[in-house]
Amino acid sequence: MWELTSKIPPFNNRAHDFQLALSICKGERPEIIENTPQCYIDLMKKCWDEDPLKRPSAHEVHKIIEGWIFQLYNGEISEGLKSNIMEFINAPIGNINLTTGFHSQAFYTSRLLDLTSKELNKNLKEPQELIILRQKNSQPEQNIQNLKLEFTEKENILQTQITLTNDLTKQLEQNKLINQQFQIQINQLNQEKNNLQNQLIQFQNNYKQIENENFKLEKIAETYYQISQNKLNENQIELVDLQQKNFQFEQDYQNIQIELIDLQQKNSVINQKNQYLNLKLATQDKEFAEKENTLQNQIIYLQNEIYEKQILTSNLTEQLKQNKLTNQKVQIQIDQLKQEKYDLKEKLNQTETSIQNLKSQQESLIKQKEQVEIKLKQSQDNYEQMEQKSIELHGLLADHRLSIKLKAKLEKEIAQLGQKLNNEKKIKEQLNQTLQIKENRINKLEQELINLDNKRIKQLKDKEKELSNIKQELVNKLTKGEDTKKTHKEKEAKQKEMDRIKQELLRTSASYNANRKKQVLNQVDRFIGSKSDFLTLQEDAIEKLQNCYNYLESSTTDKGRSANKHTEEFQNTLTKYNNELLKLNEDYNFLMNIIQENNDFEDTLNKINNILKLDSFNIDRYDIFKFATNFQEGTRIKLDSSMMAEDIKSLRKKMDELKAEVEQERKELKNLK
Helix, strand or coil, X not given: CXXXXXCCXXXXXXXXXXXXXXXXXXXXXXXXXXXCCHHHHHHHHHHCCCCHHHCCCHHHHHHHHHHHHHHHHCCXXXXXXHHHHHHHXXXXXXXXXXXXXXXXXXCCCCCCCCCCCHHHHHHHHHHHHHHHHHHHHHHHXXXXXXXXXXXXXXXXXXXXXXXXXXXXXXXXHHXXXXXXXXXXXXXXXXXXXXXXXXXXXXXXXXXXXXXXXXXXXXXXHHHHHHHCHHHHHHHHHHHHXXXXXXXXXXXXXXXXXXXXXXXXXXXXXXXXXXXXXXXXXXXXXXXXXXXXXXXXXXXXXXXXXHHHHHHHXXXXXXXXXXXXXXXXXXXXXXXXXHHHHHHHHHHHHHHHHHHHHHHHHHHHHHHHHHHHHHHHHHHHHHHHHCCCCHHHHHHHHHHHHHHHHHHHHHHHHHHHHHHHHHHHHHHHHHHHHXXXXXXXXXXHHHHHHHHHHHHHHHHHHHHHHHHHHHHHHHHHHHHHCXXXXXXXXXXXXXXXXXXXXXXXXXXXXXXXXXXXHHHHHHHHHHHHHHHHHHHHHHHHXXXXXXXXXXXXHHCCCCHHHHHHHHHHHXXXXXXHHHCCHHHHHHHHHHHHXXXXXXXXXXXXXXXXXXXXXXXXXXXHHHCHXXXXXXXXXXXXXXXXXXXXXXXXXXXXXXXXXXXXXXXXXXXXXXHHC
């Protein structure tokens, strides 16, 4: 970029050697040509930056110059860019008279420099070390100036603080305790003095290191004398001057350092004394004001608190009355729901009775149908055997037709009874759902009643605590003798209110515990009821299996087809009633949750646990059909009567054990209530 403005290569009049490379590294750049636009100069200086990371890339330079050229014709152009373009337009154009003679050792092709020459390294090393020495010697001079300025400032501050110290002398003499604390602080300052002395020693050591470096530089200067005597003489003169300055600086620095330490010590002591006295005075004033404000706030707070407690007491009394009314309403709803539950159970029992009657009729008709089918089969066999007998043939044919008609009639009646049975089952399911909804609502209301009692207990306890605090405050007033008659009346009124709240708390706690215990016992009853209902369903399933077995035993013809049919019915019955385990398991889990929530009834819960053996309860014990040999569907193609008899016998035995266990649990729970 410089070559574009000067029209000659940079440094064309100098040898392109290591010395030039070193000068460029130290910041030497070609002289900027006069009348070069400022924006171009700024961009060129960015490209000359000593840190390569701060230099723009070639792409960025190209993009900037392209903006100067082409964005002039765009409609949108910033003021800064417009100013840069105008600089180029207004820049004067003229002849640039620069030296055009080229140095004989100027090269403009890339090449490697010989950095291993010993002579070259010596020539480069000597000026660098002299520069470092000059920098080190110039730094102490500046430090001396800074210390002198600091000394002047400290002296002025010290004069001001001495004036303040004279004013505080009388107060310092009156306070012996403060003197003792000052003695401790003086010891600390002595410690700081020792630290500063150590720092001074360290500085002297550093200065000795500088002298050692100067000694090394003297040796280097002697070596350099052999190469360039003129330069050596100049360096020796400079070295002598620097040594003299260093010696003078050392003396001045030591004197200033001693004075500075003394001033710092005096200044620190005075500052600390001044701060301590001011702090003590401010602290005493602040404590007195805080105590006064605290007492005033306590008086106002107690007056407001007594008024708020009176309002809160009246509100709480009204709320307790409302809670009592709410509890009474909830109890009435619970009683109504219990009556509805009892009515639904009665209706459900009636439905169960009608279902059992319909089932009995259906089973009777099925037996009649099976007997008719047997007779029909026998008639067909007899018809084939006695085909030659024409007289008997007509009679048998008439019997055959009659049997077919009777079979059709029975099948029609069976279908009608089956439809009625399905309707009754739907009614039963609806009643069970309604009953379950009522039970859930009863559980919810019972839980709400428990929550209300619990809330009342918390409110009463809080009120009791507040009244106790108020009573204690009144006792304190009596102790101090403040308005004794009025305070006695307030104390008696609060005592009566506390007695009333304690009685209410006892009644509410008793109701709360009774409702919780009742909830636990109700859930125990539901669990026992679920057990009993489930066993009833299983007993019904065993009866169906018994019917299958009886049919196989009574069938004398086509035994293979009937066996396949009843095998499927036997296995489907087992699978169907296995699903009833889910409700029993849900009731058990709900009971365990209720017990965990009311674990403070330890005695009652232990008795219930011992009766029902809840910790060792296993739902698989009630899944009695899984113990049957042919429970899994598809394990056998068909069953014979001996296999069914074995399963039915084992099922009845297991059923009797479980029923006896449930009856025993009912008796023990009845005694517990």
